[in-house]
Amino acid sequence: MRRPVTILFAIIVVVGAAAAIYFLKPVNGPERNLSLEADVTRGNYVMRVGGCVACHTDLKNEGAFLAGGAPLKTPFGDFVPPNITSDKEAGIGDWSLEEFSRAMSVGEGPGGKHYYPAFPYDNYALMSDQDIVDLYAAMMATDPVAEKAPEHSVGFPFNIRLAMLGWKNMFFTPKRYEPNPEKSDLWNRGAYLAKGPAHCGACHTPRNMLGASDSGQHFKGSSGGTGGSFVPAIDPESLASDGWDEATLTDALTGGFTPDFDTLGGSMGEVINESLTHWTDEDLKALTTYLLEGE
Numbered sequence: 147m148r149r150p151v152t153i154l155f156a157i158i159v160v161v162g163a164a165a166a167i168y169f170l171k172p173v174n175g176p177e178r179n180l181s182l183e184a185d186v187t188r189g190n191y192v193m194r195v196g197g198c199v200a201c202h203t204d205l206k207n208e209g210a211f212l213a214g215g216a217p218l219k220t221p222f223g224d225f226v227p228p229n230i231t232s233d234k235e236a237g238i239g240d241w242s243l244e245e246f247s248r249a250m251s252v253g254e255g256p257g258g259k260h261y262y263p264a265f266p267y268d269n270y271a272l273m274s275d276q277d278i279v280d281l282y283a284a285m286m287a288t289d290p291v292a293e294k295a296p297e298h299s300v301g302f303p304f305n306i307r308l309a310m311l312g313w314k315n316m317f318f319t320p321k322r323y324e325p326n327p328e329k330s331d332l333w334n335r336g337a338y339l340a341k342g343p344a345h346c347g348a349c350h351t352p353r354n355m356l357g358a359s360d361s362g363q364h365f366k367g368s369s370g371g372t373g374g375s376f377v378p379a380i381d382p383e384s385l386a387s388d389g390w391d392e393a394t395l396t397d398a399l400t401g402g403f404t405p406d407f408d409t410l411g412g413s414m415g416e417v418i419n420e421s422l423t424h425w426t427d428e429d430l431k432a433l434t435t436y437l438l439e440g441e
C-alpha cells in the first residue's frame with residue numbers, strides 16, 4: 147500500500163532532481179579569441195582599472211602585492227580574496243590562459259571550482275578578449291609569493307560550492323560588452339569601463355537576497371556595501387541633484403574634494419588609491435561622460 151508520506155517523498159525527490167538538473171546546467175559564455183598578441187604593459191593597466199590590487203592585497207596590514215586581501219564581510223560570511231601572484235603553488239602561476247579566461251569570464255576555476263560572486267566575474271565577463279589576454283600576461287609577470295591566503299569563513303549552505311553553479315544559472319548570463327551605436331566612442335569606452343573591468347556596480351547597484359546585482363536598480367546605491375556600509379547612488383539624476391559635474395567628479399574620483407569639500411573614503415578610498423588614480427585622463431573623461439549622461 148502506498149502511504150501519502152511515501153508519495154510526497156517521491157514528489158519531492160522528482161521535483162528536487164528536476165530542479166537540480168535545471169539549475170546545475172553548465173554555464174558557458176561566448177567563445178573568446180585567446181590567440182591575440184599579449185602586451186604586459188597594457189595588462190598592468192588593465193589590472194589597475196580592474197581593481198584587482200584593492201581586493202587581492204591586504205592593504206591595511208601592508209600585505210604583499212596580490213598575495214591575498216582582507217576578508218570581505220558579506221551577509222553570507224567572510225570571503226578572503228586569494229593569493230593571485232605568479233607563484234605556482236600558492237598563487238595562479240601554473241594556470242593556462244584558457245583557465246584564467248574561464249575564471250574571469252564564467253567564474254569557474256580549474257577542476258570545475260565555481261566561484262562566489264564576491265569575485266566580480268559577472269562584471270569581468272564583459273571584458274574584451276584583448277584585455278583578458280593582456281591581463282593574463284601581466285598576472286604571470288607578478289612577483290611570486292609562496293604563502294597561501296587563509297580560507298573563507300562561510301556557513302552552511304553557502305559553503306557548498308556547487309550551489310554557486312545554481313546561483314549562476316539563476317542570475318548570471320555571461321556576455322561581452324556590446325557598444326551602443328547611438329552613443330559616442332567616448333561614452334561607450336566609459337560604459338565599458340564602468341560596467342566591465344571597473345565593476346562600479348558591484349558596490350553601487352543594490353543586490354538581492356542571494357547576492358545578485360539588481361539590474362533594474364543600476365547605480366541606485368546600496369545599503370549593503372562591505373560590512374553593511376552605505377554606498378551612495380551614482381546614477382545621472384542623483385549625481386546632478388548632488389551638484390556633481392565633470393570637473394568635480396574628476397577631482398573627487400582622483401582623490402580631490404567633493405562638492406561638499408569632503409573626500410571619498412572607506413572602500414571608495416581604496417578604489418581611488420589603488421585604481422582610479424592610475425587611470426589615463428582619457429579613460430577618466432570617458433567614465434565621467436558615461437556617468438553624467440547615463441544610459
Ligand code: HEC
Nearest residue numbers: 196197198201225226227228230249255261262264265266
Ligand atoms: C571585490 C573584490 C575582488 C576584486 C575587485 C577582484 N577579486 Fe579576484 N577574487 C575575489 C574573491 C573573494 C575570490 C575568491 C572567490 C571564491 O573563492 O569563490 C577571488 C578569486 C579570484 C581568482 C581565483 C583564484 C583561485 O585560486 O582560484 C582569480 C584568478 C582572481 N580572483 C583574479 C582577479 C583579477 C585578475 C582581478 C582584477 C581584474 C580580481 N580578481 C579582482 C575578490 C576580488
Ligand code: HEC
Nearest residue numbers: 344345346349376377378380388409410411412413414417
Ligand atoms: C568597493 C566598493 C565600491 C566600488 C567598487 C566603487 N565604489 Fe564608489 N563609493 C563606494 C562608497 C562606500 C562610497 C561612499 C564614500 C564616502 O562617502 O566617503 C562611494 C562613493 C562614490 C561617489 C560619490 C557619490 C556621492 O554623491 O557622494 C562616486 C561619484 C563614486 N563612488 C563613483 C564610483 C565609480 C565611478 C566607480 C567605478 C569606477 C565606483 N564608485 C566604484 C564604494 C565603491
